[in-house]
Amino acid sequence: MxxxxxxxxxxxxxxxxxxxVVFGFHDSQLKVLLLRMKRTKDWALPGGxxxxxxxxxVAASRVLKERTxxxxxxxxxxxxxxxxxxSQNNPIVSDLEEEKDKGCIEWFHQRFISVGFYALVDFSKAEPTPDFFSDQCSWKALDEVDALMLDHTQILTKALETLRLQLNYQPIGYNLLPDKFTMPELQKLYExxxxxxLDRRNFQRRMLSYGILNKLEERKTGGAHKSPFLYEFNLGNYQKALQVGLYGGW
Amino acid sequence: MxxxxxxxxxxxxxxxxxxxVVFGFHDSQLKVLLLRMKRTKDWALPGGxxxxxxxxxVAASRVLKERTxxxxxxxxxxxxxxxxxxSQNNPIVSDLEEEKDKGCIEWFHQRFISVGFYALVDFSKAEPTPDFFSDQCSWKALDEVDALMLDHTQILTKALETLRLQLNYQPIGYNLLPDKFTMPELQKLYExxxxxxLDRRNFQRRMLSYGILNKLEERKTGGAHKSPFLYEFNLGNYQKALQVGLYGGW
DNA sequence: TATCATTGCGTCATACCGACACAATAATAA
DNA sequence: TTATTATTGTGTCGGTATGACGCAATGATA
Incomplete structure (x- = not known):
């Protein structure tokens, strides 16, 4: 597109x-990738x-490859x-009307159902790229997000709710953090x-008990205080936890 | 249909x-509502x-109203x-070919995506009713289910998996049990x-701690042993638990 | 060299969970 | 009528996880 x-x-x-709903983590903030529509300047989720x-x-992967x-x-x-x-009142249509593109307008006038995906990506590696209908593609911190196009606000809300729920029985972070990270960074992500x-000390205890982290010998220097240890994910256990879940439950 | x-x-x-995937509970068994295709006698999930x-x-509700x-x-x-x-090789098509119904065949030859729903219903109140393409609609215990039409086995498996997961943070039973039930019956449902x-005593303790049950004065008589107390769901707390979840998690 | 926010590691009381004991009960068999 | 038996109601006990918090070590900055 x-x-x-x-x-x-x-x-x-x-x-x-x-x-x-593409989530990234940067500057201790959870961010979402949004597009700005050319004419109406409405913000929207990347879609396709x-x-x-x-x-x-596969379609979602293709779209995200294009956007990031x-x-x-x-x-x-x-x-x-x-x-x-x-999908009524799609602002894209008003863009198209300027161009008098009949066939294209018809396509966007039909009723669409939409499958909502959420994605977790490494903020630093993504290269936000607008599509044909938008003039801007950029990260927005969650609290900076205003009203979105169509029902996209609802979709974003539901994605966040889902992510929070999943946190309870799924490991998270591998897709959002750099390879090496500190415990405070991981905690900040959760927070x-x-x-x-969250309580610093209890968070660490719980996190380590999952067995999905490797503690490294290195420390992260440069910070203004005591230098924290670096960790990396134990990919084997991480993958296993993704499938089996973190807690047995029943 | x-x-x-x-x-x-x-x-x-x-x-x-x-x-x-319509679940019902009867005879201490979890059952699923299935349709048998007219000509090929393949079993399938109710759909539409x-x-x-x-x-x-709304569409799913309509379909289930028709089937139950x-x-x-x-x-x-x-x-x-x-x-x-x-959705290739749909056995429905072979039924239709006998009737030389061109328009109808074309419809079923297109590619379908399918949204999977699972439903929980009161076994005793449902009246299984076949649709136009099936000659039988009946409950099957989970272990009696053989290969299903198309990818319906996969859909059923995923539904069960989801149900098991949800059990950890959602109350269940109100839609599957009669109004008054005993603790052993509820436990059997979970099992x-x-x-x-599951351990009888630990199950009861945990279940009561949720606060979604009202213990009644009545006991269930007629059984061959000590008569158990009857319980009913505390609908207020039950609904609240459905929304908030049973455990805080993080 | 002192300061100070941050980090690593630990304690303590409480809640919860799995495993198990024992008496009470209700239909059935003797 | 009485004994038997499977089932149910209730409780205990030890181990473990959890929430709240203490304290010393660290490393850049003042």
């Missing part, structure tokens, strides 16, 4: 769309459509949004996602 | 379908399509299945869903 396809109906399947030979997962330059992104579908009126502060 | 609509393309949206004015949730006679069913979407090849046995 870097170039405007004049042939949506030939390229993509009717009614099907997807939207991605599905080709005849794609699963939704990254491949092999952590991606998870969390909900499907199917309100019959959700940002949860939106509340 | 009790009658065969000759006008799918006018009634429903292209590419969109849904499948429901989406009308232009429906959300997926029940309204206001506990319903939850858990995953969308979008393999491009998933059946989880596929493993």
């Amino acid at each position: 870097n170039q405007k396809p004049n042939v949506y109906q030939d390229l993509f399947l009717n009614h099907l769309s997807l939207d991605c 459509f599905v080709k005849p030979d794609e699963t939704f997962e 330059g990254l491949g092999d992104i952590f991606l998870k579908q969390f909900k499907i949004f199917s309100d019959p009126l959700r 940002t996602i949860l939106g509340k502060e | 009790n009658q065969k609509p000759n006008v799918y393309q006018d009634l429903f949206l292209n590419h969109l379908s849904l499948d429901c 399509f989406v009308k232009p004015d429906e959300t997926f949730e 006679g029940l309204g206001d069913i506990f319903l939850k979407q858990f995953k969308i299945f979008s393999d491009p090849l998933r 059946t869903i989880l596929g493993k046995e």
